[in-house]
Amino acid sequence: MRVCIVGASGFTGGELLRILLQHPHAEVVCATSRKFKGEYVYRVHPNLRGVTQLKFVEPNLDVVLKADVVFLALPHGESVKWVPQLHQSGVAVFDLSADFRLKDPEAYVEWYKWPHPHPYPDLLAKAVYGQPELHREELVGAKLVAVPGCMATASILMLAPLAKHLGGVPPVIDAKIGSSGAGAEGSVVDLHSYRTYVVRPYEPVHHRHIAEIEQELSRLAGRRVSVAFTPHAVDLVRGIFATGHVYLDKLPTEAEMWRYFKSTFGDSKFVRIVKDKLGMARYPNVKYVLGSNYVDVGFELDARLGRVVTFSAIDNLVRGASGQAVQAFNIAMGFPEDAGLRHIPPLPI
Amino acid sequence: MAAKLIVQCGVCGTEFELPDDVMDGEITSCPTCGARYIVRVRGNSVSLEEFKGDVEDYGQ
Numbered sequence: 001m002r003v004c005i006v007g008a009s010g011f012t013g014g015e016l017l018r019i020l021l022q023h024p025h026a027e028v029v030c031a032t033s034r035k036f037k038g039e040y041v042y043r044v045h046p047n048l049r050g051v052t053q054l055k056f057v058e059p060n061l062d063v064v065l066k067a068d069v070v071f072l073a074l075p076h077g078e079s080v081k082w083v084p085q086l087h088q089s090g091v092a093v094f095d096l097s098a099d100f101r102l103k104d105p106e107a108y109v110e111w112y113k114w115p116h117p118h119p120y121p122d123l124l125a126k127a128v129y130g131q132p133e134l135h136r137e138e139l140v141g142a143k144l145v146a147v148p149g150c151m152a153t154a155s156i157l158m159l160a161p162l163a164k165h166l167g168g169v170p171p172v173i174d175a176k177i178g179s180s181g182a183g184a185e186g187s188v189v190d191l192h193s194y195r196t197y198v199v200r201p202y203e204p205v206h207h208r209h210i211a212e213i214e215q216e217l218s219r220l221a222g223r224r225v226s227v228a229f230t231p232h233a234v235d236l237v238r239g240i241f242a243t244g245h246v247y248l249d250k251l252p253t254e255a256e257m258w259r260y261f262k263s264t265f266g267d268s269k270f271v272r273i274v275k276d277k278l279g280m281a282r283y284p285n286v287k288y289v290l291g292s293n294y295v296d297v298g299f300e301l302d303a304r305l306g307r308v309v310t311f312s313a314i315d316n317l318v319r320g321a322s323g324q325a326v327q328a329f330n331i332a333m334g335f336p337e338d339a340g341l342r343h344i345p346p347l348p349i
Numbered sequence: 350m351a352a353k354l355i356v357q358c359g360v361c362g363t364e365f366e367l368p369d370d371v372m373d374g375e376i377t378s379c380p381t382c383g384a385r386y387i388v389r390v391r392g393n394s395v396s397l398e399e400f401k402g403d404v405e406d407y408g409q
Contacts, residue, residue, distance in 0.1 A: 254360055255359070258382070
C-alpha cells in the first residue's frame, strides 16, 4: 500500500518513517517538508541513514494524492486545511493532529482557541478516534482517523477500566512528559540548558488534552465525566508516565481490579498489565516501553483513603503518536494489528 | 500422557500450569501478578496456599 507522510521532518513524521519503512504492507512513496524539500530524509533524521534514499518533497495535493494512504503529521490547525480535499478524493487519512479528535465543534474554540467552531462538523462526525483498544470495530475500513494525543492516550487507557465505576469526585491525573512532546521546533525553554534537570508543571489546569480525555471517559461511562489533569515537563527525551487518583464510594478488591483491567484489555497486543509482586518492574515504568508501541498499565489500592491509584507508561512518540497511528492503519486496512510494530524495547537503556 | 496440572491465581485469576513432578510444599508464583503460593499436593488433588514469606522493605 502506497503511503505518504505530510509533515515528515518533525519528530512524529520521523517516527512514521522509521516504522513505515519497515512495514511489510506499506511503501513510503512521499515524505513532505516545506522547509527541507529536496533534501534526503536522513539529513534530518540521521537514524534513517542507510535505510532509505527518500528525499523530502514540497507538500502539494498532486504529489500526495499518488498515495493510497496519507499520514498527516502537521501542527494543530494545519491538518484541517488538508483533510477535506484528501477525504473527498477517497484516500484514507490518518491525522496525528488534534483537528478531528473532538466531536463537539464548539470545543475547538474553548480548547484550541480557534476563533470559530470547527468548520467541518460532518467530518468530525465521520472521524474515528484512533485509540485501537477502545475503537477497534469502528476502525475497520475507516477512511478518516484522528490519532489521539499522547498524554490523552496514557490517561484514557489507565482509567478506561474504571470508567463505569467513577463516582462524583473527578479523577486526578498527574502526568510527566519528556521534551520531545514539545516537538522538533520547541521554544527557548526547550533548549538543553533550560530543559535539563527540569521537573515543572505545564498548563496545570486547562491543558487541551483534557477535552479528549473527558470525551472518551464520558463515552465509556455513559455519562459526563470530568478530570483534574496536570501535566509536568520532566528531564526525559521520550516517555510519558501518568498516575491517576480515583476516589470511589466502594473500593474494589484486588481481584475485581484485575477483572476490570483484563476485561478492558484482554485481547490487546500492546497493553500490558504490570502489577507484579516479583521481579524488576512491579508497576509500569517508562524505561521498559521506550521505542515501542506498548502501553504498560497498572494499579494499586489505598484502603485507608478509599483510593485507587492507576498508572500508565508509554513512549510519547510511538504509542502516543506514530505507532498508534500505524496500529490504527493496520486495523483499518485489515493487516495484522502489530505489523511493523513488533519492536521490543531495548534494555539496558 | 498425564493431564496438565492447571491452577488458578486467587489474586488476578490467571490460570497457569504446574510441572508434572511438582511436590507438596513447593513455592510457585503467578506468571501475571507474581502472587506467591505454596503448592499443596493431597493424593491426586493439587491446590495453592497463600505464601506469607519474605517481603521487600525500603526506608528507615
